[in-house]
Amino acid sequence: MSINIDDYKLQNVPNTIYYIPNFITEEEENHILKKVYEAPKPKWTCLKSRRLQDYGGIPRRNGMITEPIPEWLQFYMDKVSDLNVFQSVRANHVLINEYEPGQGIMAHFDGMLFFPVITTISCGSHTVLEFIEGSDGNRQPVCNLLLERRSLVILTNDFYKKYMHLIDERDSDVLDENCINLDKCADKYEVGTELKRQTRISLTIRNVPKLCKVNLFDMLMTGK
Numbered sequence: 055m056s057i058n059i060d061d062y063k064l065q066n067v068p069n070t071i072y073y074i075p076n077f078i079t080e081e082e083e084n085h086i087l088k089k090v091y092e093a094p095k096p097k098w099t100c101l102k103s104r105r106l107q108d109y110g111g112i113p114r115r116n117g118m119i120t121e122p123i124p125e126w127l128q129f130y131m132d133k134v135s136d137l138n139v140f141q142s143v144r145a146n147h148v149l150i151n152e153y154e155p156g157q158g159i160m161a162h163f164d165g166m167l168f169f170p171v172i173t174t175i176s177c178g179s180h181t182v183l184e185f186i187e188g189s190d191g192n193r194q195p196v197c198n199l200l201l202e203r204r205s206l207v208i209l210t211n212d213f214y215k216k217y218m219h220l221i222d223e224r225d226s227d228v229l230d231e232n233c234i235n236l237d238k239c240a241d242k243y244e245v246g247t248e249l250k251r252q253t254r255i256s257l258t259i260r261n262v263p264k265l266c267k268v269n270l271f272d273m274l275m276t277g278k
């Protein structure tokens with residue numbers, strides 16, 4: 055099945071969001087969850103409000119020292135890269151986040167270390183991704199997205215550079231008219247519906263343009 059992402063572009067928002075429901079099958083979702091939970095314990099980095107695994111290396115200002123990607127994960131990276139979302143390059147990094155109900159991620163920009171396109175596959179639970187603009191003292195909501203399990207969302211342009219994104223720390227989400235992709239979802243939802251969150255695993259698949267070859271001599275001399 056070949057997907058043309060232009061068919062999934064949200065028209066009622068500033069540029070640019072693509073939302074693809076059921077990007078993966080239930081079997082693929084179960085396969086991802088199984089593989090994520092098979093990772094050895096030290097692969098997890100525990101933060102206060104979520105746990106994460108990095109694949110492909112740790113992006114740094116000097117460049118990312120690449121690490122081999124497991125074959126099962128490369129399959130999903132290829133599935134995303136094949137949409138040509140990273141123009142002439144392909145995904146080489148994945149951040150896997152786990153959120154229990156009640157957990158989230160503070161408002162942030164993804165920053166300069168990535169090619170400015172964010173692609174995220176959701177597994178295990180929906181969540182609501184919120185966008186805001188403005189600075190600390192004057193933050194305004196822009197819009198929200200319902201990310202259903204098995205969906206892929208692609209954020210770029212203003213949704214990469216201009217608006218910050220966040221996931222509020224809640225056990226459930228009440229859908230309201232700020233949620234601008236309800237008509238594009240796999241399931242039909244009414245405004246006012248409350249969705250209880252379950253444990254969500256997200257795969258944020260990106261491209262890190264700047265790589266560095268490991269130079270042991272430099273590492274020893276500079277400590278970097």
Ligand SMILES: O=C(O)CCC(=O)C(=O)O
Pocket residue numbers: 149151159164174183219256258
């Ligand atoms: O889990 C998500 O959908 C968002 C994760 C995110 O924004 C990030 O890791 O930068």
Ligand SMILES: [Fe+2]
Pocket residue numbers: 162163164219
């Ligand atoms: Fe982010």
